[in-house]
Amino acid sequence: MSMHRNLPRNNQGTSHSDHGMDDLITMKAGYKPIRINRVGSQSYYQTSSYRNSLLNASYTWHLIDVHHRGMYSKADILDAFFNIIGDSEFYPVGYKEGRVTDMFIVRGCKEAIQKLFHRELSLRMPDHKLVNLNISLNAAQYSSGQIFPQKVLEKIVERQFKRLETTDQISNVLNLQQIGNFAEAADIIINLGSKPALELLCKVIAQNHNILNTINGLNLIKNNITDPSPLKEFVHSSIKMIDLRHNNIQHPHQFNELKCLNVDELYVSGNPCTTEMNYLDEIKKYLPTLKKLDGISTEKIKQTSTDTIEMMYPGDIILDDRDRVSFTMYRTSDMWCQVVVEHKGKCTKRNILKAIFEIVEGEFFPCYYKASRIEDTFFVRCCHDQLESLLDVGLALRLPDCDDIPMTLKMNVSDFKKGHVEPMKAIIAALSTRFNVMDKCLNLESLHTSPELKNVIVCLSHPHTLATVLTTASRRFLVNLEEIRLGKNRISSVKALKTLNSARSIKILDLNNNLIENLKDFENIIKIPITELNLDGNPLCKNFKTAGDYVRQVRKIFPELTKLDGYPITKQVSSAMRVERNFLCSLEAYGFVDHFINHYFPIFDSPLRSQLIEMYDRRCIVSLSFNYDASKLNSYTTGRTRKYELLNRNLLADPLVPTPNVMYKKDSVLDFFKYFPASEHDLFSFTTDVTIFTDKLVCLTVSGIFQEPATITDVEFRLAFTRTFLFKQHATELGIFKNTNEYKIINDIIFITNPTNDQLKMSFRYSKPNKTKLQEPTVEDKEYLFVMFQRMTGLKNIWCTRCFEDANWDFKKALEVFIKLNQENRIPDSAFSES
Amino acid sequence: MDDAMRLKVEQCSRTAEDFTKLYYSSVDKRRHQLGKLYLDNGLLVWNGCGVTNRDAIQKYILDLPASEHNLQVLDAQPVVDDAVSGQLTFLISAAGTVKFQDNPMRPFQQNFIITAQGDKWKIASDCYRLQDSLSTVKSD
Numbered sequence: 001m002s003m004h005r006n007l008p009r010n011n012q013g014t015s016h017s018d019h020g021m022d023d024l025i026t027m028k029a030g031y032k033p034i035r036i037n038r039v040g041s042q043s044y045y046q047t048s049s050y051r052n053s054l055l056n057a058s059y060t061w062h063l064i065d066v067h068h069r070g071m072y073s074k075a076d077i078l079d080a081f082f083n084i085i086g087d088s089e090f091y092p093v094g095y096k097e098g099r100v101t102d103m104f105i106v107r108g109c110k111e112a113i114q115k116l117f118h119r120e121l122s123l124r125m126p127d128h129k130l131v132n133l134n135i136s137l138n139a140a141q142y143s144s145g146q147i148f149p150q151k152v153l154e155k156i157v158e159r160q161f162k163r164l165e166t167t168d169q170i171s172n173v174l175n176l177q178q179i180g181n182f183a184e185a186a187d188i189i190i191n192l193g194s195k196p197a198l199e200l201l202c203k204v205i206a207q208n209h210n211i212l213n214t215i216n217g218l219n220l221i222k223n224n225i226t227d228p229s230p231l232k233e234f235v236h237s238s239i240k241m242i243d244l245r246h247n248n249i250q251h252p253h254q255f256n257e258l259k260c261l262n263v264d265e266l267y268v269s270g271n272p273c274t275t276e277m278n279y280l281d282e283i284k285k286y287l288p289t290l291k292k293l294d295g296i297s298t299e300k301i302k303q304t305s306t307d308t309i310e311m312m313y314p315g316d317i318i319l320d321d322r323d324r325v326s327f328t329m330y331r332t333s334d335m336w337c338q339v340v341v342e343h344k345g346k347c348t349k350r351n352i353l354k355a356i357f358e359i360v361e362g363e364f365f366p367c368y369y370k371a372s373r374i375e376d377t378f379f380v381r382c383c384h385d386q387l388e389s390l391l392d393v394g395l396a397l398r399l400p401d402c403d404d405i406p407m408t409l410k411m412n413v414s415d416f417k418k419g420h421v422e423p424m425k426a427i428i429a430a431l432s433t434r435f436n437v438m439d440k441c442l443n444l445e446s447l448h449t450s451p452e453l454k455n456v457i458v459c460l461s462h463p464h465t466l467a468t469v470l471t472t473a474s475r476r477f478l479v480n481l482e483e484i485r486l487g488k489n490r491i492s493s494v495k496a497l498k499t500l501n502s503a504r505s506i507k508i509l510d511l512n513n514n515l516i517e518n519l520k521d522f523e524n525i526i527k528i529p530i531t532e533l534n535l536d537g538n539p540l541c542k543n544f545k546t547a548g549d550y551v552r553q554v555r556k557i558f559p560e561l562t563k564l565d566g567y568p569i570t571k572q573v574s575s576a577m578r579v580e581r582n583f584l585c586s587l588e589a590y591g592f593v594d595h596f597i598n599h600y601f602p603i604f605d606s607p608l609r610s611q612l613i614e615m616y617d618r619r620c621i622v623s624l625s626f627n628y629d630a631s632k633l634n635s636y637t638t639g640r641t642r643k644y645e646l647l648n649r650n651l652l653a654d655p656l657v658p659t660p661n662v663m664y665k666k667d668s669v670l671d672f673f674k675y676f677p678a679s680e681h682d683l684f685s686f687t688t689d690v691t692i693f694t695d696k697l698v699c700l701t702v703s704g705i706f707q708e709p710a711t712i713t714d715v716e717f718r719l720a721f722t723r724t725f726l727f728k729q730h731a732t733e734l735g736i737f738k739n740t741n742e743y744k745i746i747n748d749i750i751f752i753t754n755p756t757n758d759q760l761k762m763s764f765r766y767s768k769p770n771k772t773k774l775q776e777p778t779v780e781d782k783e784y785l786f787v788m789f790q791r792m793t794g795l796k797n798i799w800c801t802r803c804f805e806d807a808n809w810d811f812k813k814a815l816e817v818f819i820k821l822n823q824e825n826r827i828p829d830s831a832f833s834e835s
Numbered sequence: 836m837d838d839a840m841r842l843k844v845e846q847c848s849r850t851a852e853d854f855t856k857l858y859y860s861s862v863d864k865r866r867h868q869l870g871k872l873y874l875d876n877g878l879l880v881w882n883g884c885g886v887t888n889r890d891a892i893q894k895y896i897l898d899l900p901a902s903e904h905n906l907q908v909l910d911a912q913p914v915v916d917d918a919v920s921g922q923l924t925f926l927i928s929a930a931g932t933v934k935f936q937d938n939p940m941r942p943f944q945q946n947f948i949i950t951a952q953g954d955k956w957k958i959a960s961d962c963y964r965l966q967d968s969l970s971t972v973k974s975d
Contacts, residue, residue, distance in 0.1 A: 579968045580883030617915070625910040627930060651848050651909040662844055662912055664836050687969060689880045691960035692948070697918050701946060701962045720966060722944040726926060728918035747912050749928045751944060756967040 025094035025105065025140075028186040029152075032145040034094065034105065036063055041136035043805070046797045048120045054137040055113055061093075061105040062113065063139035065779055067132045069100050071542065072125055077102060080123035080131070081116075082194055088112040089196045091149045092189040101779045104189075107142055127517075127539060134779075147187055149197070153204045155184045161211050165219070170241045170265070173217035176201070180223075193224035193248060202233035217241035217265075224248050229257040239263060246270035250348050252282035253373045265292040276349065276371040308368050309336055309379050309420065315410030320395055327391060330411045331384045336420075338410040339366070339387075341376045346402045352376055355397040355405075357462040360386040364465070365423035366457045378457070381416060421455040424472075430458075431473055440482040441508075442473055447489060460489040461515070467496035474503035483508035487534070490514060494521050501527050512565075513537035522557050529560040536565040552578070582688045589693040591788070592743075593700060596725075597688065601681040605706075609673045613666055617728060617744040622669050623649045623662040624750040632754045636715045640708070643677060644719075644752055669748075680716075681706040685763045698727040698743055705755055705763035718763065720755040723748065785811050790833075793818055799831040843913045851911035851927045854949060854956050859904045862896070869896050874950070874957045882968045900936035904943070907931040914948070923951040924959070933965070942966040 023036040041063065044050050054060075066077055074097055081090065088111035092104040106112070113135065121133040156179060164172045179185055179192065179201075192198045206212055218231075218239055225247035242263055249255075249271040266287065273279055280293055290298050315338060318327050330337070341352050349371045357364070364386045366378035380387070387409060396404040430452035435442045447453065447460055447469075460466045466489075474481060482505055492515040500506055509530050516538040533554065535541065544550035551569050555561055562568060584590060603612055616622075626648040628641045649660050663672050685704040692699035701724045708717040727743035755763065782804075789811065790800050795818070803821075807813035821827050836844075861869045870893030878885060879892045886895045906929055914924040927947045934940045948960045 578882070578884060579965075581969060583880045583883045583885050583962075585878060585880075585885060619915050621912045621915075623910055623912055625908045625928065625930070627908045649910050650907075651852055651911065652907065661836070661841075664840060685969075687883060687964065689883065689962045689964075691878055691880055691885075691962050696920075699948060699960060701964075703944065703964055703966075722928070722930070722946070722964070724926060724928060724946045724962070726914060726918070726948075728915070746915050746918055747926050749910055749912055749926055749946065751908065751910065751928050751930050753908075753930065753942065753966070756942065758967040758969075762969070 025096075027094070027147060029147075029184050031147040031187060032143065034061060034140050034146055036061075036105070036140050038063070038136055038139060039808075041139035043134060043136045043801075044117070044121060045134050045801050046121055046132060048117050050117055050135075050137065055110040057138070058108045059142045060138045061107045061140035061142060063103065063105050063136040064092075064116075065134040065136075066102040066123070067100065067134065067783060068102060069131075071129070072131065074102065076125060077123065077131070078189065078191070080125055082191055084115050084119055084123065085112040085194065086115070087195045088115060090191075090194060091197070093147055094187055095189060098779070100783065103779070105140065107148070113137075127542075149188060149190055150200060150204060152184050152188055152190065153179075153201050156182050157201075157204055157208070157211065159184070161208075161215075164215065167217065167219075170217040172215050173219055173241070173243075174205070174211070174215045175219045176223070177219050177221040178223060191224060192220070193226045195227050195230065198223075198225060198227070199230040199233075202230045206233045206237070212237045215239060217243070219243045220247070222246045226250070227254060229254065232257050232260055235260045241265040241267075243267040244271065249273050251345070251371070251373065252276060252279045253286070255283050255286045259286060259288075261287070262289055263287065264290065266290055267294055269294045272348070272350075276369075278370065282372075308370065309414050311338070312414045313412060315413035318391065318395070318409040318411060321391065324391060327388070327409070327411070333384075333412055334382055334416055335412040336367075336379045336381050336414040336416060337387065338377055338379050338413045339390075340408040340410065341397065341405060342374065342408070343376060343405050345373050347399050347405065349376060351399055352397065352405070353457065353459060354461075355399055356390070357459055357465075359393055359397075360389050360462075362386050362464055363423075363468055364462070367421050367423065368455050369457055379414075423456045423458070426452050426456050427458055427469060427472060428476070431469070431476060435473075435477060435481075437480065440477075440480050440505075441485065442477065442481055442483065443485045444469070444473075444489065445485050445487045445510075460486065461491050461493075463493045463496045466491065467499050470496060470499045471502075474500065474506075478503075479505040481505055483510070483532075485510040487512035487514070487537075492516060494525055497522075497525050504528050506530070508532040510534040511538065516540050519543065519553055519557065526558070530558050531560050532563040533558055533561055534565050584690045584693075586690070586693040589690040589698070591784075592693070592698065593688050593690060596700065597683065597686065597702065601683060605678075605680050609676075610670060612673065613670050615745055616666055616669055616748075617730070617746045619665060620669055620744075620746055620748065621662050621664055622672060622748040622750070623660075624672075624752065625650045626751075627753045629754050637717055640714075640717050643675075647672070647675075677708045679706045680709050682763045684765070685759070696729050698725075700725045700727070705759055707764070718755050718760060720753050720759055722751045782809060785809070785814075789814060794832045795827075796831055796833050799827065847911045847913045847925045850925060850949075850956065851909055854947075855906060855909060855927065855929055858947075859906055863902055863904055866896055867893070869893060872956075872958055873961070874952065874959050877958050878960045880960075880962045882964055900938070902936070903934045905932045919950070925949050 023038065025034045025036065027033060042051060042054055068077060074095065078092070081092075089109045090106060090112040091109070092106055095104040096102065116133065116135065121135060122130040123133065125131055156176070157174070160175055163175075165175050167173050179190060190197050192201060212234070216238055218234075218241070221243055222245075225244060226249060228244060228249060231242065239261070240263055242265070245267045247270070249268065250273055252273050254273070266283070268274060268279075268283065276282070280296070283293060284290055284298050292298065316326055316330070317323070343352060349369070353366070356366075362383070362385060364380065364383055366380055369378040370376065390407065390409075395407040395409070397407065398404055430447065430450040431442065433452065434444060434447075434450065444460065447458060458465060458469065460469065470484075473484070481503055484500070484506060487510050491511065494516055500509075506528055507530060509526075509532070512534045513536070516535065517540055519540050535554070541550065544553065551564060554564055555569070584593070600612065600615070603609060624644070624647045626641070626644040627650070628644070633641070647660060649662065651659065653659060663669050682705045687703045689701045690699065691701070701722065703720070703722040705718060705720055707719065708714075710716040724747070725745050726747035728746045730742045730744040786800055786804065789804065790797070792815075793800070795803070803814045803817045806817045858872060861872065870889045873879070873889045873892050875889050876887065877889060877892060878887050879895065881895065886892050908930040909927070911925055911927045914926055925948070927949065928944070929946070930942070930944045932940050933943045943963065943965050945961070945963045947958050949956045950959050
């Protein structure tokens with residue numbers, strides 16, 4: 001895995017085309033294309049109100065734009081959608097990824113769209129930030145021959161039925177592993193994690209009696225299935241084996257509804273429900289006909305899972321603060337206390353533990369955790385202070401998106417007996433098996449899966465537990481410990497890593513795929529000289545725009561580093577020698593530069609070059625200096641430098657040769673534009689530096705490559721240039737648009753020289769940007785205009801949208817609409833943002 | 836071009852020559868004195884990395900490997916008064932080759948905005964680029 005993978009995706013390539021230009025959604029799997037008509041649609045943004053009638057028409061497609069700003073992957077975005085949509089139908093079609101906006105269309109999923117509106121058209125992402133959606137209802141007409149989910153599933157099932165497989169003594173297995181990867185599903189997202197999608201699949205299979213009576217097995221591996229209950233559709237079938245490995249089934253009791261099935265074999269490994277103790281037992285209870293579960297004969301299951309504590313006494317029950325007096329009597333008890341969490345099926349084991357560990361400080365090791373449908377239970381010993389902190393919060397767990405979950409403590413329910421789990425001993429045993437003497441490496445990746453820790457929860461995301469484990473490890477292995485792997489432990493706080501400072505032999509630290517948010521968290525934590533570090537897969541990686549920046553910032557904290565995320569990073573001789581493509585002295589300059597470059601150079605390269613004179617001040621000064629290494633000329637280029645030499649104003653040139661003067665005022669600049677050869681600038685080769693950006697003066701330096709294009713007689717001629725423009729304020733619009741400055745060029749100093757070999761190699765590698773400028777604004781353009789508009793007017797989103805829609809996305813017209821409304825006092829104060 | 840402008844352009848050219856002579860000999864031989872050539876709140880942008888304030892610029896330049904500049908091309912323009920509040924200001928463009936310690940000789944370009952402060956010329960902004968600097972930027 002690479003560090004690049006975690007960078008925001010707008011750095012992963014600039015060649016992504018914008019949406020909107022191509023509003024025909026074509027299908028890879030042979031369905032009829034769908035033409036989008038944004039103009040005719042009803043568009044909604046950050047609102048919860050909409051015209052209900054538009055949702056009732058099933059013969060229309062709705063378009064959804066997701067403004068992720070390059071921060072989130074497609075997978076994150078789809079997860080966020082399905083989190084909101086839950087058990088409603090939702091099948092995104094024609095998903096297109098864009099640099100800042102993704103888009104797709106859906107049809108006939110009224111409930112799902114209602115749910116999106118209910119959330120005011122925003123998605124909550126894993127980092128709790130919001131991503132806005134734009135929904136255009138009625139954006140395309142449905143016609144026969146276009147894609148729909150049932151057809152897609154029918155095609156997949158029919159094809160796979162022709163190639164049934166045989167696995168482990170079961171013949172005629174229908175392979176539907178990862179159906180998202182089937183070619184037939186290339187244009188549509190069918191998430192079997194959503195119950196209606198699995199229901200649809202089961203219906204498709206069950207409606208064909210031939211299939212139903214032929215297949216003996218069903219492979220549904222890796223389909224993100226959360227609820228297997230739709231499989232009950234197969235009650236009258238020949239299916240004897242169902243393989244549900246690597247899905248997302250949380251509780252064994254979810255198999256309850258499959259009682260009616262007459263299956264012999266079931267595979268469930270790789271599902272969250274298998275982390276629960278006795279899951280084998282539980283599932284067997286629901287499916288009594290089962291002969292084999294995860295390949296284990298069900299007769300053996302009884303013997304393998306009996307680890308628990310026998311409740312010897314009813315125990316003293318602590319319900320809330322009123323029981324505090326009796327609670328304190330157990331301060332010195334070394335007997336077991338049972339904790340009962342009455343979740344009523346509303347949350348998972350992971351969430352329960354997370355909430356508990358957010359409350360308790362100090363060592364806390366839940367033992368014999370048992371999850372069930374109504375309540376989870378576990379046992380603890382000798383942690384009176386920790387239990388007291390649970391009592392301090394009223395024995396209630398606060399979980400997102402559900403009511404408080406009450407807990408009960410049952411004090412002294414059993415004596416401690418020989419054979420009962422002892423957390424510290426179990427940890428030491430686990431550490432010993434995970435230490436490799438040869439490599440001097442302690443591998444604590446996914447520590448909770450250690451067999452030694454089967455009956456005790458050692459949660460490394462809990463800072464105190466992590467500190468305890470690391471201290472134990474460094475005491476035990478001393479100087480033999482050079483590498484610690486802590487990947488995949490959901491660690492968010494790195495404070496506990498301070499304990500590593502006593503293990504001075506540690507050189508390699510692997511923290512991949514944890515939840516560390518900020519690189520700064522490491523400051524003043526680790527003082528030992530770490531040479532290899534892996535932070536891949538942590539949220540902090542997203543904070544960096546470029547890999548270079550990431551490496552530099554990490555190196556500031558870990559100066560001895562030679563390898564980061566598996567990549568060797570060489571020590572730089574001097575940090576002063578680093579290079580950046582662009583420099584902006586002020587962030588506000590971004591839009592200015594972007595606009596100027598994309599406006600000036602395309603026109604300079606066009607037959608309309610003279611029009612640029614309008615961008616120059618009355619008293620402008622332009623001059624050109626030129627220096628070409630004659631040894632770089634060849635038979636094609638000799639003689640082509642002369643045009644530039646005649647203009648060359650090099651103050652260091654031979655004093656006997658008269659130096660041309662600067663070109664002063666518009667007329668002489670216009671002559672220069674006419675004289676200068678036809679050109680093509682490679683915008684991708686540009687570096688830009690803005691060194692001054694004030695209301696009055698702007699200084700922009702642009703360097704890069706241009707060429708005289710090839711003609712019938714000549715090959716192209718490439719040259720390097722550096723050009724510094726000074727702009728002065730020309731006019732200021734006062735009043736409400738106080739930010740709209742207009743600038744004119746007062747100085748333009750041009751230097752032209754031969755390109756270096758590297759520059760020649762790297763220039764004109766990308767096809768030229770499309771010259772036809774007059775096209776529909778893209779989604780990205782719209783977003784940019786929207787932000788500009790909002791900044792200028794101070795209006796809230798909904799009012800900006802209104803102005804833009806009235807003006808059909810013409811920026812100038814939108815401003816006119818705003819001025820008009822404002823003059824007529826038709827904009828209420830509440831339409832403006834507070835700030 | 837009127838006489839006043841002609842005179843100003845000539846003054847600008849002479850200043851550019853004198854100033855760059857001083858600048859490049861300082862960079863190559865008396866680097867610790869270079870800070871003095873910048874305004875207190877001057878700006879240096881070195882291959883796209885910005886440094887503000889005289890002291891920070893002095894420190895940044897001291898961190899660079901030893902250099903040997905060979906100036907080959909020089910051009911300069913006066914900046915019209917009203918854009919710089921009547922302050923006498925020149926825009927200078929310089930180019931040539933440079934050899935940093937243990938590195939091959941490479942072409943560079945540099946432009947300055949200098950302004951008169953008392954009887955001294957001071958750099959308000961300084962933008963330096965090695966011509967093929969981008970070939971050392973890793974593609975992200």
